[in-house]
Amino acid sequence: MLIDVRDVTHGFDGGAPVLRDVTVRLTEQRVGVIGANGSGKSTFARMLNGLVVPEQGTVTLDGLDTARQGKEVRRRVGFCFTDPDAQIVMPTVAEDVAFSLRRRGLTRTEVDARVEAALAAHGLAGRGDHPAHLLSGGQKQLLALAAVLVTEPDLLVMDEPTTLLDIRNARRVAEVVRGLPQQVVLVTHHLDLLADFDRVLVFDRSRLVHDGTPADAIAHYLRLMDDDR
Numbered sequence: 001m002l003i004d005v006r007d008v009t010h011g012f013d014g015g016a017p018v019l020r021d022v023t024v025r026l027t028e029q030r031v032g033v034i035g036a037n038g039s040g041k042s043t044f045a046r047m048l049n050g051l052v053v054p055e056q057g058t059v060t061l062d063g064l065d066t067a068r069q070g071k072e073v074r075r076r077v078g079f080c081f082t083d084p085d086a087q088i089v090m091p092t093v094a095e096d097v098a099f100s101l102r103r104r105g106l107t108r109t110e111v112d113a114r115v116e117a118a119l120a121a122h123g124l125a126g127r128g129d130h131p132a133h134l135l136s137g138g139q140k141q142l143l144a145l146a147a148v149l150v151t152e153p154d155l156l157v158m159d160e161p162t163t164l165l166d167i168r169n170a171r172r173v174a175e176v177v178r179g180l181p182q183q184v185v186l187v188t189h190h191l192d193l194l195a196d197f198d199r200v201l202v203f204d205r206s207r208l209v210h211d212g213t214p215a216d217a218i219a220h221y222l223r224l225m226d227d228d229r
C-alpha cells in the first residue's frame with residue numbers, strides 16, 4: 001500500500017504536540033520505526049489504521065483517508081499491540097480468531113476452515129479449544145497475530161510485539177513476521193529485528209528525524225542516545 005502521511009501535527013486533548021510536522025510516504029514491504037520512549041512512535045503507528053486521527057494534516061492509505069474512511073482503512077490495515085491481552089476478546093483460541101471474521105458474510109464452514117488454517121500457520125494447531133487466558137505470553141502474541149492475519153490485511157502495523165516476550169518467544173514472533181507476505185510497519189526497541197528491513201524511521205521528541213537504511217538509522221538513534229547522556 002501507499003502510506004501517505006502529510007504535514008501531521010498531533011497533541012492529545014489540546015496538549016503539547018506528541019508528533020510535529022511529520023511527512024513521509026512509505027511503500028516498502030518492511031518498514032521499521034525506532035526512537036526513545038515517548039518520542040511518538042506508538043502515536044504514529046496508531047495513526048496508520050485510524051486508531052488516532054491527526055489534529056492537523058492527513059494520513060491516507062492507498063488514498064483512503066483515516067479521518068473520513070476509518071472503517072475501510074481498518075479492513076485493510078491490521079494492528080498488533082504490545083500486550084496481546086489488549087486484543088484477545090474471546091474465551092477460547094478458536095473463538096478469538098473466529099471473532100475477527102464476524103460480519104464478513106462467511107458461512108460457518110468457511111469460518112472454521114480459515115480459523116484452522118490460521119492456527120496451524122501460527123503454531124497453535126490443535127489448541128482451538130484451549131482457554132485463551134491460559135496461554136503463555138508468547139502463545140498469546142501468536143494468537144493475537146493469528147486473529148489479525150486471518151482477516152488478510154494488506155498492511156500489518158505492529159507496536160512493539162516482542163517487548164513483553166522472552167528471547168525464545170520474541171524470536172518465534174520475529175520469525176512469523178519475517179515470513180509474512182504482507183507489508184509490515186514494525187515499531188520496536190529490539191533493533192536486531194530490523195537488520196533486513198527496507199527502511200527505518202527514527203523519531204526523536206515528536207519529530208521524524210531520520211529515514212534510511214537499518215544500519216544508518218540505528219547509528220543515528222544510538223548517536224541521539226549518546227548525546228542525551
Ligand SMILES: Nc1ncnc2c1ncn2[C@@H]1O[C@H](COP(=O)(O)OP(=O)(O)OP(=O)(O)O)[C@@H](O)[C@H]1O
Nearest residue numbers: 012013018035036037038039040041042043044203
Ligand atoms: N491517549 C493518549 N492520551 C494522552 N497522551 C498520550 C496518549 N497516547 C500517548 N500520549 C503521550 O504522547 C507521547 C508520545 O507517546 P507514544 O506512546 O507515541 O511514544 P512512544 O515513542 O511509542 O514511546 P514508547 O517507546 O515508550 O512506547 C507521550 O508523552 C505520551 O504520554
